[in-house]
Amino acid sequence: MSLKGLYPISANVKSVILLTICSFFFFACNEENQTIKVVAPQVQNEPIDLEGFEIISAEYTGIDFDNKLDVDKMTSFVYYINVFNGGGVALGDINNDGLIDIYLTGNLVENKLYLNKGNLQFEDITKSAGVACKTNWSTGATFADVNNDGLLDLYVCHSYDDDSALRRANSLFINQGDNTFSERAKEYGIADIGYSIHASFLDYDKDGHLDMFLGNTPRYVTGDFYFNDRNIHAYNYQNPTNKLWSDKLYKNNGDGTFSDVTVSAGILNYGYMLGVSVGDYNKDGWDDIFVAVDHGNPDYLYINNGDGTFSNEANSAFKHISLSSMGSDAADLNNDSKIDLVTLDMLSFDNYSEKTQMASMNPRSFYMSVDAGLHYQYMRNMLQLNQGNAKFSEIGQMAGIHKSDWSWSVLAADFSNDGHKELYVTNGYYRAVMDKDTRDKFKEDIKKSPQHKYKELAKKLVQSVKPQKNKNVLFKNNGDYTFTNVAEKAGCDENGFSSGAAYADLDNDGDLDLVVNNIDQKASILKNNQRENDKGNYIQLELIYKNNIPNAGTKIEISSCNHNQYFETTYSRGYQSSYTGPTHIGIGRCNLVESVKITWPDGKVQLIKNLTANQLLKINYDPTNQKSIDKIVNFVEETTDSKISPIYHHIENEFDDFEHQVLLPHKMSEFGPHISTGDINNDGFEDFYVGGSSGQAGVLYIYEKKNKSYFKQNSDFEKHKNHEDLGSVFFDLENDGDLDLYVVSGGNEFEENSPSYQDRVYVNDGNGLFTYSAEASPEMTTSGGCVEASDYDNDGFVDLFVGTRHKPHRYPFSAPSYIYKNVNGKLTLEQNIFSDDPENMGMVTDACFADLNNDKLDDLIVVGEWMPVSIFINQNGKFINKTSDYNLSNTNGWWNCIEKADLDNDGDFDFVLGNLGLNYKYKATQEKPFHIYAGDFDENGKSDIVLGQYYLDVLAPVRGRQCSSEQMPLIAEKFPTYTDFGKANLETVYGEYLDDAYHLQVSDFRSSILLNNNGSFELTALPQEAQFSPINSIVLKDLNDDGLIDIIAGGNLYASEVETGRADSGVGIMLFQDQDGEFNSIASKKSGLFIDKDVKSLTLINSNGLLVGNNNDALQYLSLK
Known part of the structure; x- marks a missing residue:
């Protein structure tokens, strides 16, 4: 390109034109x-x-x-x-x-x-x-x-x-x-x-x-x-x-x-x-x-x-x-x-x-x-x-x-x-100078050198570094x-x-x-x-x-x-x-x-x-009026202090998950609290239970009409404060007209099959006083993740699905999930109710029941970490895995939650699903999935983990030489320098260990909507603003009275390992649906929704209340206007 041709006008002429x-x-x-x-x-x-x-x-x-x-x-x-x-x-x-x-x-x-x-x-x-x-x-x-x-x-x-x-x-x-x-x-x-x-x-x-x-x-x-x-x-x-x-x-x-x-x-x-x-x-x-x-x-x-x-x-x-x-x-x-x-x-x-x-x-x-x-x-x-x-x-x-x-x-x-x-x-x-091998060599040289020669040594280093x-x-x-x-x-x-x-x-x-x-x-x-x-x-x-x-x-x-x-x-x-x-x-x-x-x-x-x-x-300065002030009318206002007494503060117990699995992507011991709502005393107002961490009892709050606020109620929960509560549901166990409580025990603090993983049933005396009943449910000591209620067999008694999160200290291996049939007020484990091995269902985080095929029977939709969105159709009391029939087999994600509603007003249930989001170190697409391999690679009796991700076009280990060697010392022997390790891809590093390893992968980390089109499903991502952080909990409600369901979501993941970094950018999000079925976010400052903690649970209560359960932080109550 000729510069002479680009500048036909002289600077002086140009200045005159500009001045004019x-x-x-x-x-x-x-x-x-x-x-x-x-x-x-x-x-x-x-x-x-x-x-x-x-x-x-x-x-x-x-x-x-x-x-x-x-x-x-x-x-x-x-x-x-x-x-x-x-x-x-x-x-x-x-x-x-x-x-x-x-x-x-x-x-x-x-x-x-x-x-x-x-x-x-x-x-x-x-x-x-x-x-x-x-x-x-x-x-x-x-x-x-x-x-x-x-x-x-x-x-x-x-x-x-x-x-x-x-x-x-x-x-x-x-x-x-x-x-x-x-x-x-x-x-x-x-x-x-x-x-x-x-x-x-x-x-x-x-x-x-x-x-x-x-x-x-x-x-x-x-x-x-x-x-x-x-x-x-x-x-x-x-x-x-x-x-x-x-x-x-x-x-x-x-x-x-x-x-x-x-x-x-x-x-x-x-x-x-x-x-x-x-x-x-x-x-x-x-x-x-x-x-x-x-x-x-x-x-x-x-x-x-x-x-x-x-x-x-x-x-x-x-x-x-x-x-x-x-x-x-x-x-x-x-x-x-x-x-x-x-x-x-x-x-x-x-x-x-x-x-x-x-x-x-x-x-x-x-x-x-x-x-x-x-x-x-x-x-x-x-x-x-x-x-x-x-x-x-x-x-x-x-x-x-x-x-x-x-x-x-x-x-x-x-x-x-x-x-x-x-x-x-x-x-x-x-x-x-950031080259790790160079730095390590210099450290060794300094240790061997007398102090008066440091400067000379430092100068040589500068001259030698590329x-x-x-x-x-x-x-x-x-x-x-x-x-x-x-x-x-x-x-x-x-x-x-x-x-x-x-x-x-x-x-x-x-x-x-x-x-x-x-x-x-x-x-x-x-x-x-x-x-x-x-x-x-x-x-x-x-x-x-x-x-x-x-x-x-x-x-x-x-x-x-x-x-x-x-x-x-x-x-x-x-x-x-x-x-x-x-x-x-x-x-x-x-x-x-x-x-x-x-x-x-x-x-x-x-x-x-x-x-x-x-x-x-x-x-030139020539103002026309004073500074304008924009008036903002929020949809949400925090009113915790006036609504809850005393304010519940979740206190996470200290536990180092990484001592058991060095390369764990995140802790498995910090996923509470969960909140459940129900009218436990039949006064027409919902009450709520918030789960505790290990060492902290869960708490029941009763609504008091006179003060229009919630007060703590003492019950049997203190007896089980060593348990980590990860899920709960109010349901009528005995068909006696009042709501009982099922609480899921989970976490990672205890060894596999510890009694501290036993779930609990608390029976309501009819006046809101709950007593633990050991006989009400089977003995089952798996680390749980969630519980959902439904009378799936239409016998008049409410049954339960209990999703199991993982095997403690053996991430990403999963334990069986269960259906508990309610037989005259007693929960019994249903054998062979799933067409697939329930142990292979995956690391379940959430589920919901919904009739997907209009046969008057509730079907089951299950989501989880490393799992596809999984659909189990209820066929005469047996749940048949139809995930592939609904073209959902390739939807593996780190799904955290699922909620149902008729989003498009066509008479069937659609679903909104929370995932990891896009604002994280880990990336995944259908063409370049995110991988995990697990097994006892060095035969020391411990479960080892390898995370693999694409760097440009190279599938390589996510973690570096130092951390990888802490898990498997033989890696440091195989790759004596960081340069050697950096040149290797995943297969070069781990070789034959991958052949027999337990392998999972993720192809999509986006939080999404699963739209039900008369029995066929379409998975579409939520707007970009909803991908800023993990979504752990979702509330669906028509927020602006236009006849369309809107979305409130919250999340974050503070439990990430330190090299990856916390996912903490979420402040909560409101998504309003328009007449074309599109969801549009509004800024936090305009909505009034600002929930920036490690949000684990969102729950509507009494139509215009929103409860926010934060890990290791205070409970919040927001009033919807």
Whole structure:
């Protein structure tokens, strides 16, 4: 492609045209609710393919910056951990000519400032501008107007491992208005001498002056890079005292000086800061500060209290975070008008790299760190979806952005101009120091070496370690909470060591270009060709706030083709980089923006209507009204305190399932409590029973009409508190007109066939007092999972199906499930009632009875872990497996629950099923299933487990060499290095052991609807929002009185093993059915449903009550409006 042909208009002519356009709109901006009338066809916004980036040569652009390193002249990464972290990028228009200029920082080389001359050609003005920082090791850089003179100034951070405070003193270059700068950091009071990474400017106190948040790090990694002491980390995190190492907050006094308010503002901290993302995360009108922290220290989320102080709310806002957070960016990724957050880590795409570089996570150490306040941290990228009120659901694994190799900068921006923001990620590390074999060798060498030779040894290590080149990544936003890596197709998958990066429309053609700072390679200028190929329209907004005050903190909401977008003005993004310039907004195929709503930093609102596409619009401050307040009417309100006395708190007993099976995917001892409802005293109001954990008795609550609330009732349950309750049902055992209670015992705490797995029957005396009856049911000591009631034989007595969960300590082997026939008030085990061996039914989690073939007999539908949706047709009292006849044999999932209702009002039962969901480490499709193999492979009397998953096209073990060797020591003998193990696939590792192993697989983890079409079934997935987390319990009810059944669901899985990480992103979901049979979710903030704990049971009670049973937490009562 010829560059000469792309730029027929000179920069000067282009500027004149732009000024003419802007002059017209300046006039329009003075009118209240200004309207520019344009008649334009409207086209719905859909994702648009990226046509591709073009790397423009240095010879053409004039940008020859190369951040070259020389390991012989540098300290070791052991002593300065950031030595290979690279440089940053700052973009901004320093001379107000309408063209974005470029500043690049170097480590051993001087920084460079390039003036944009138009047509993607630049002039190096570093020397004349006076911004080279020749003697400094520079890191991050930011353009910002710190003195409100309408000119962008430049702040540059410095660091490095030496004792020269002068070399580390950060620089502030004040713009003189003639393309020169004056260094005045000391005079302004911000020549900070900490080990600085990056700065972000914001007006945190709304006084009209840009304040500065400065990210610093400790000089060394605590202890040693290879021998991190988590206790020291925790102590320093909880007791930060070293102000030099702490992040800083500097208040701009408005008189050419800044004051250090770090301590009084509550910012004094400890951690290896690498990224900072400013945004109004709780939408209270005050900018908050997110800090990404590396090396196992937790991230910070500083919520602005509006009084000059901040509170770190990270541990309550995020359920989990990255283990080693690198760069970060904040943007509205799903167009719901809330700022989301992305952090990067170092998880590799392929199996080999993951197995040779993955962090080992000892469960005991992991939970000690959690208890010390270091939070739940996992080695992967995170996409924190804002649920409102600064509460987030992390959906990176579902989104497909959780792994991107050794990553640094992430930029959230609409590179495709389709109205959906993509994620651009830079990659690569100058030395592969995370290689497990290298680290192990270095540990051994250090143990053998005297301390005075550590530095010499460390330097040799750096020289011996191979480079780790990685390709840069571009995740295309598919508009459905998922992303696809299109970097290769888009032409931006450079392979090397890329660090800082920033975006801007460098050539003013209406799409976002990229500037990337590389190590040992010239900086990359990537021209976006989206507009040249007529792919996607846009609008750009240059916001001019009052009295030359910078526009930081301004919010923009636009509507085009019924497609809403939201932006906040902030400068620092990604890693060590920043962009200060117009806001770029892609609008897809729309050629009209119906409305632009601007909320200025003072809270006042300006509304502009009907703007034509494909223009840069300058908007002067001219508010039309005060900030609007949206009134929200919720469907749900929590009323636990007024409804339940005393409030039940489920207390999970401590038990380490992994001592019995090292590679267990999750604990089997933490699946309670279950809740059952029934009117036990015939007063017309439902009461309820909530099960206990092992060591805690279940509790019965009776409804009291006078107080309209539930009170605890004492019964016989205390006698069996050693049992783990996993299911229960009220039913009339004796046909005496009152409800009795059956309780399923389960869990994993006891050996197989322990008496503690015996189920129990409690007989009602007619007044709500229950007494245990040992004679009412057979002796059966299997670990149960659920119970369902039905008079399946129509004899007038209610019978029971009891689903068995598993064989204790022998996951995934299952024990028989049962039908108990009620014979005149006594439960008897029915033999040979199933056509198949009941032991082969599977790991049953839930079931329901329903007449599927209209023969007046209840049939049985059973779901479970590793099971298909299984249908057993009742044929004269025998249950015949007809799963394959209903084409459901290939529906294997980790099904947790099933509920029935006539969803489509056609007179038969349909079903809603809860599954693991898509936001988890484990992935499965029909073509690439998720596998498990089990058996006593090493013949030591214990059941061994092998989980297998596809990594790209390689079926490999899920767990790494270390954990796999703990289960089977012979693996370490067979594969003496991590490299050997990483090169092996599943068959290579386990070989003949797989031939005789018990084998199961899953082909679909999606929660779904099973629609009954006159006896044939169609399984369709629930909406994406329902796949954020496991669904453990479902309630079906017409919530809005439109005659259609809607869905309430809740879940999560906190019992996952630590390398996989908890599934904790669920906050509950409401799905409303429309007239076309489609289910649509509404945001948690609008619905009022926020159940973000480890939800195990949801139950409707007395029509408008919703009970929520949480594992190891308090019971909740929600009132449906």
